[in-house]
Amino acid sequence: MKTKNKPAQTARRAAAGVLESRADLENHLANIARLKLYEARLAADLDAETQAARLRFGPALAAVRRELEEKTLAARAWAEAHRAEFGGRKTLELRAGVLGWHSGQPGLKPLAGWTWEGVLERLKALPRLRGYVRTKEEVNKLRLLADRQALGPEALAEAGVRVTQEESFFVEPRLEVTEVAARPERAAA
Numbered sequence: 001m002k003t004k005n006k007p008a009q010t011a012r013r014a015a016a017g018v019l020e021s022r023a024d025l026e027n028h029l030a031n032i033a034r035l036k037l038y039e040a041r042l043a044a045d046l047d048a049e050t051q052a053a054r055l056r057f058g059p060a061l062a063a064v065r066r067e068l069e070e071k072t073l074a075a076r077a078w079a080e081a082h083r084a085e086f087g088g089r090k091t092l093e094l095r096a097g098v099l100g101w102h103s104g105q106p107g108l109k110p111l112a113g114w115t116w117e118g119v120l121e122r123l124k125a126l127p128r129l130r131g132y133v134r135t136k137e138e139v140n141k142l143r144l145l146a147d148r149q150a151l152g153p154e155a156l157a158e159a160g161v162r163v164t165q166e167e168s169f170f171v172e173p174r175l176e177v178t179e180v181a182a183r184p185e186r187a188a189a
Helices: 007-015 022-081 116-125 129-131 142-145 149-159
Strands: 089-093 097-100
Touching: 022 097, 116 129, 142 149
Parallel strands: none
Antiparallel strands: 089 097
């Protein structure tokens, strides 16, 4: 037997996100619209304050960065001219800090006059180096999707696949008909 909800229960359900009528949904959507407007206003305020901070601190920050770059380049020039000071090491410790060179990750570059295409062809031609040529096989999902009508579900199933298409829920509040609220209505806790 179904029992009727009391008004307090209905309010609690609405506050918890349970909407029981179209009117509840209309009110709920209006609240979403107010929240969206408030969110947009807060985001605009944040953007404005961020821009003001950039304008305020940007020139000084740029000047400091330029000076740091100049001083780093001067330190590098000294280090390159005085490699003997490093004593065969990659770093030099001083009272105010450490300077030196970090080794990067090893990489490959084609020799002068070679291209990667030429390297590929040469690797294919040398039996002992053929193992360094990669062949990547993969399902062409885009083509299967494009040809799904012509193939039909039976052929797709025979290949072990099926076409799926999910739905995603959306709410598009009509912001132009919603009053801007100083603080949006919030559900009572």
